[in-house]
Amino acid sequence: MYSHLLITYGELALKGLNRPSFEAKLIANIRSALPQIPKERIYRTRGRCFVHLEGEPLDKILPALSRVFGITSISPALAVEKDVAKIQEAAWQVTEERLKQGVPFTFKVETRRADKKFPITSPELSRAVAAAVIRKAAEKYPGLLTVDVHEPQLLVEVEVREEGAYIYGEKHSGPGGLPVGTSGRTLLMLSGGIDSPVAGWMMQKRGVELGAVHFHSYPLTSERSKQKVIELAQVLASWGGSLPLYLVHFTEIQKALHAKTPEKLRVILMRRMMMRLANRLAAQHKYQAIVTGESLGQVASQTLDSLHVVNCLSELPVLRPLIGMDKEEIVQRAEGIGTYELSVQPYEDCCTLFVPKHPVTRPTLGPLEEAEKALPVEDLLDEAIAKTEQLVITPENNMW
Numbered sequence: 001m002y003s004h005l006l007i008t009y010g011e012l013a014l015k016g017l018n019r020p021s022f023e024a025k026l027i028a029n030i031r032s033a034l035p036q037i038p039k040e041r042i043y044r045t046r047g048r049c050f051v052h053l054e055g056e057p058l059d060k061i062l063p064a065l066s067r068v069f070g071i072t073s074i075s076p077a078l079a080v081e082k083d084v085a086k087i088q089e090a091a092w093q094v095t096e097e098r099l100k101q102g103v104p105f106t107f108k109v110e111t112r113r114a115d116k117k118f119p120i121t122s123p124e125l126s127r128a129v130a131a132a133v134i135r136k137a138a139e140k141y142p143g144l145l146t147v148d149v150h151e152p153q154l155l156v157e158v159e160v161r162e163e164g165a166y167i168y169g170e171k172h173s174g175p176g177g178l179p180v181g182t183s184g185r186t187l188l189m190l191s192g193g194i195d196s197p198v199a200g201w202m203m204q205k206r207g208v209e210l211g212a213v214h215f216h217s218y219p220l221t222s223e224r225s226k227q228k229v230i231e232l233a234q235v236l237a238s239w240g241g242s243l244p245l246y247l248v249h250f251t252e253i254q255k256a257l258h259a260k261t262p263e264k265l266r267v268i269l270m271r272r273m274m275m276r277l278a279n280r281l282a283a284q285h286k287y288q289a290i291v292t293g294e295s296l297g298q299v300a301s302q303t304l305d306s307l308h309v310v311n312c313l314s315e316l317p318v319l320r321p322l323i324g325m326d327k328e329e330i331v332q333r334a335e336g337i338g339t340y341e342l343s344v345q346p347y348e349d350c351c352t353l354f355v356p357k358h359p360v361t362r363p364t365l366g367p368l369e370e371a372e373k374a375l376p377v378e379d380l381l382d383e384a385i386a387k388t389e390q391l392v393i394t395p396e397n398n399m400w
């Protein structure tokens with residue numbers, strides 16, 4: 001029955017100066033989330049986006065839109081001419097959808113008049129529409145509908161705009177945040193664990209376009225563990241659009257560390273190699289920052305001292321969106337965004353291969369730099385970069 005989806009985007013309105021480019025990105029992202037709907041049926045006018053429906057199933061469209069950052073709400077709406085009787089009829093249809101369930105509820109009509117030339121004021125129109133709806137409900141569904149202007153269970157909204165009037169009731173919440181692509185590009189260090197996919201998602205939510213880098217130790221780690229990372233990247237792509245995944249061959253570095261460096265420093269030495277490689281890739285592909293899933297104190301390599309001796313190698317800012325979160329909070333978020341089930345699948349990670357029994361928790365630079373003298377650091381980095389494989393990860397097609 002609905003002819004349109006009316007989409008609101010809150011936070012954008014606050015960002016005065018950048019608003020036009022934010023709106024353009026949002027529309028572009030909505031269009032790519034709904035590839036089955038022709039572009040011209042997805043448009044925006046003054047502070048709202050619209051999808052003109054032609055019978056497409058809402059149960060496919062709503063989940064897709066609920067992953068487009070920047071959207072605050074999505075409402076199925078009826079569009080009619082700016083004529084009081086037509087607006088009343090549409091408001092009735094919207095209300096009747098809920099009356100059909102046979103459960104009593106309270107309602108209220110609220111009008112916004114973006115078109116100030118429309119001759120009737122908002123309060124007058126709200127009253128006229130509410131009166132008509134109440135009258136019909138009393139005839140057809142006696143006893144089910146009452147008015148409550150303070151806390152209505154159903155808010156019927158009427159928007160009178162230049163091009164016509166939109167009437168809607170139910171509201172689905174969007175994910176909030178900012179449209180992906182409005183905050184620059186960052187390179188996510190993506191492991192197969194629980195944390196880093198969540199860190200990537202949090203950056204996407206702030207409008208960042210992601211690339212992801214994964215360090216693997218094939219053939220010491222299996223093909224399946226690489227597949228797991230690809231699947232995690234697919235989930236991220238379903239939120240923020242397609243992303244490049246750089247698969248870096250880390251085996252030779254692992255072997256060299258194992259053969260030539262003291263066991264208790266190895267985790268940090270490995271992290272330092274990863275950070276150097278991430279910076280090289282970022283420079284090559286023009287990312288503005290590195291993102292990790294580190295959370296303070298979670299493991300030995302995530303103490304402030306450990307973070308420092310890795311961080312100091314990075315030319316670019318290293319962003320750690322999970323730094324202050326507890327594991328339970330991260331797990332909850334991972335479940336919500338759809339990465340948890342994948343992350344807990346038991347496939348080995350390159351980091352878990354050579355984990356020492358007693359890693360240092362308070363590393364200092366001196367011994368690390370000393371240990372690295374035993375390694376051909378530059379050659380190892382060059383070789384790993386040269387063997388890097390680049391994939392483009394597209395969202396799993398979850399449309400109809």
Ligand code: ATP
Pocket residue numbers: 188189190191192193194195196197213214215216291292293294298299301302349350351
């Ligand atoms: P995660 O759950 O993200 O694996 P973790 O709690 O297991 O994190 P670590 O293994 O210490 O923590 O890793 C810290 C961060 O380093 C990860 O969040 C990730 O950003 C990065 N990282 C670790 N291993 C890899 C890898 N194999 N490839 C890419 N990045 C990695």
Ligand code: MG
Pocket residue numbers: 191192193194349351
């Ligand atoms: Mg890990």
